Amino acid sequence: MTVFKKQKSIGLVENLVNQLENAILSRSFEPGEKLPSSSELEACMGASRGTLREALRILQQKGLLESRVGVKGGIFVREANTDPVTEGLAQLIRLQKISLDDLAEFRQVIESGLIRLVAKRIKDADIKILQGYLPILQTQTLRGADGWHGFLEIEVDLRKELIRIAGSLLYKAVLTPIHENIFSYAAPYISGEDANVEEAMEDWTQIVNALANGDTNRAVFYTRDHIKRYACRMKQGVAKKNKG
Known part of the structure; x- marks a missing residue:
């Protein structure tokens, strides 16, 4: 996934949030699209599971992502709304x-x-x-x-x-x-x-x-x-x- 880069040594969560947010807003991921699995994101972004989890939580609070449960669950890009x-x-x-x-x-x-x-x-x-x-x-x-x-x-x-x-x-x-x-x-x-x-x-x-x-x-x-x-x-x- 060339969209993301390896983490820098400072501001790990903030760096992750910024990269994921930019990817969503630039429509590298379309509304309704499922994000790669946590293990894939951890590998391509050089992030720990805890850091990634915190970044995803922040993006959900911002209304950019949503979590779905079930067989077809995962983290999805939300449709833009107010x-x-x-x-x-x-x-x-x-x-x-x-x-x-x-x-x-x-x-x-x-x-x-x-x-x-x-x-x-x-x-x-x-x-x-x-x-x-x-x-x-x-x-x-x-x-x-x-x-x-x-x-x-x-x-x-x-x-x-x-x-x-x-x-x-x-x-x-x-x-x-x-x-x-x-x-x-x-x-x-x-x-x-x-x-x-x-x-x-x-x-x-x-x-x-x-x-x-x-x-x-x-x-x-x-x-x-x-x-x-x-x-x-x-x-x-x-x-x-x-x-x-």
Whole structure:
């Protein structure tokens, strides 16, 4: 196997990881392809079994390799996907390692870009789907504070529709974990009474109608404003809880 070289005397695991990673990314091994056996890799790369095992473990953590068991098992090259990015960001949000200000600022920039892309790619059938969410959101709005949880769940689905319409894998990887975990971030600080579901309902009505009318700037304005006000309520909730 000329793809690999004998190990250098320093950074054995790192050297192995780099060589294997480069081989995968340069498509010397295609997605779904099985790697050579451990004994073959040990021989051609001059690595010990323990060093090779550690390198393969790191590459599995990076999402480049996967281990399969059974008669046809072994170490295989994974199909490229955004799972590691999505899972890592979701964990940061759940652990509240991202500040409210940073999260709001990031969302305003990224979701404004998403809306502009949606406006370029949206079709009549997509508009009808988005409009179909408004009466569902309104049902939760009429419940007042009790409808907040349900409203947020519907919001997540609506935002996923926007990501689908945009058709961008990057937006999906970055925004899905934010939308799916935002409630767990907000729940300790915002009650149903503080959430102002009526205002959020108005925001979504304006956003969907603007997209339907081809008014991109208006849709972006209400998207940014919605995120900004939500972040303000979360900060107020944090301050209120800290005082209590």
